[in-house]
Amino acid sequence: MESPFKADVLKGKVALLTGGGSGIGFEISTQFGRHGAAVAIMGRRRQVLDDAVAALRSQGIQAIGIEGDVRKQEDAARVVATVFKHFGRLDILVNGAAGNFLVSPEDLSPNGFRTVLDIDSVGTYTMCHEALKYLKKGAPGKEESTGGLILNISATLHYTAAWYQIHVSAAKAAVDSLTRSLALEWGTDYDIRVNGIAPGPIEGTPGTRKLVPEEMKSKTREFMPLFKLGDKWDIAMAALYLASDAGKYVNGTTVIVDGGLWLSRPRHIPKEEVKQLSRLVEKKSRTSPTGIPSSKL
Numbered sequence: 001m002e003s004p005f006k007a008d009v010l011k012g013k014v015a016l017l018t019g020g021g022s023g024i025g026f027e028i029s030t031q032f033g034r035h036g037a038a039v040a041i042m043g044r045r046r047q048v049l050d051d052a053v054a055a056l057r058s059q060g061i062q063a064i065g066i067e068g069d070v071r072k073q074e075d076a077a078r079v080v081a082t083v084f085k086h087f088g089r090l091d092i093l094v095n096g097a098a099g100n101f102l103v104s105p106e107d108l109s110p111n112g113f114r115t116v117l118d119i120d121s122v123g124t125y126t127m128c129h130e131a132l133k134y135l136k137k138g139a140p141g142k143e144e145s146t147g148g149l150i151l152n153i154s155a156t157l158h159y160t161a162a163w164y165q166i167h168v169s170a171a172k173a174a175v176d177s178l179t180r181s182l183a184l185e186w187g188t189d190y191d192i193r194v195n196g197i198a199p200g201p202i203e204g205t206p207g208t209r210k211l212v213p214e215e216m217k218s219k220t221r222e223f224m225p226l227f228k229l230g231d232k233w234d235i236a237m238a239a240l241y242l243a244s245d246a247g248k249y250v251n252g253t254t255v256i257v258d259g260g261l262w263l264s265r266p267r268h269i270p271k272e273e274v275k276q277l278s279r280l281v282e283k284k285s286r287t288s289p290t291g292i293p294s295s296k297l
């Protein structure tokens with residue numbers, strides 16, 4: 001689908017995306033690039049980065065891939081420094097790196113729980129911490145009064161409760177909390193906007209491939225409020241909105257892009273039955289307790 005944004009909304013900007021070599025992160029990298037940004041992608045697998053960079057460059061996008069693990073502070077520091085060295089500035093940090101797998105709490109060791117928090121929550125914090133000196137207003141390569149942007153990719157699992165994902169729910173709850181606290185503190189002190197995006201189930205991603213078995217996908221569509229899964233494009237468009245001037249007054253918000261799924265409840269009474277019930281109630285209310293129609297009283 002064609003983007004509704006002008007092709008130059010991110011012209012001159014430099015974005016670093018953790019997890020930018022695959023799935024949702026790669027689509028955001030692509031759309032940022034198509035809208036004028038130079039992109040750096042970070043991940044642990046060299047081959048994934050190389051393939052992604054080749055695909056981006058084939059579209060005329062300036063791109064580099066840097067190996068690194070968000071759990072390691074020295075990797076985070078090296079990666080942001082490399083981006084600055086290569087492009088001369090850093091404007092946007094997207095924290096998309098995450099780990100996920102289905103497991104019941106009784107089978108999840110505290111170590112497994114900790115690993116996901118280490119990647120999603122501590123990793124997000126570490127990347128923000130190391131990127132601050134390049135993102136803040138007046139940083140090298142940046143204007144005196146204009147800071148950059150942080151976008152944290154979250155989820156909706158923790159808004160209610162999610163089966164078999166206690167680790168990710170806890171991790172993303174922490175991510176949302178980081179988004180709000182950093183928005184307050186770094187918005188005020190450094191003119192850095194900090195926002196999040198909470199995707200619902202997104203078609204064609206490693207996430208849904210791992211978590212929603214193929215045979216469940218058609219059923220999933222049936223109970224979605226819009227009868228469809230989201231596309232990676234939907235998340236990338238939300239990211240473009242927040243990263244461009246269109247979102248210049250948005251700070252501390254996590255935009256939910258899930259088609260309304262997290263609000264949805266099963267419809268226990270068919271719609272026709274509700275209509276009949278309300279017609280009955282209406283009829284009764286037009287009749288007084290004496291049985292004489294209220295209009296004749």
Ligand SMILES: NC(=O)c1ccc[n+]([C@@H]2O[C@H](COP(=O)([O-])OP(=O)(O)OC[C@H]3O[C@@H](n4cnc5c(N)ncnc54)[C@H](OP(=O)(O)O)[C@@H]3O)[C@@H](O)[C@H]2O)c1
Pocket residue numbers: 018019020021022023024025042043044045046048068069070071095096097098099100119123153154155156198199200201202203205206207208
């Ligand atoms: N897919 C969905 O339906 C869905 C729904 C809600 C939220 N989300 C969120 O959206 C984001 C992307 O999900 P996705 O499904 O598109 O999955 P994905 O492509 O598997 O995203 C994970 C990415 O993070 C990187 N990564 C993982 N651990 C890392 C580490 N320690 N250091 C650096 N990079 C690391 C991975 O690359 P390496 O393995 O090479 O490091 C990979 O590129 C995630 O934050 C996820 O929680 C997705």
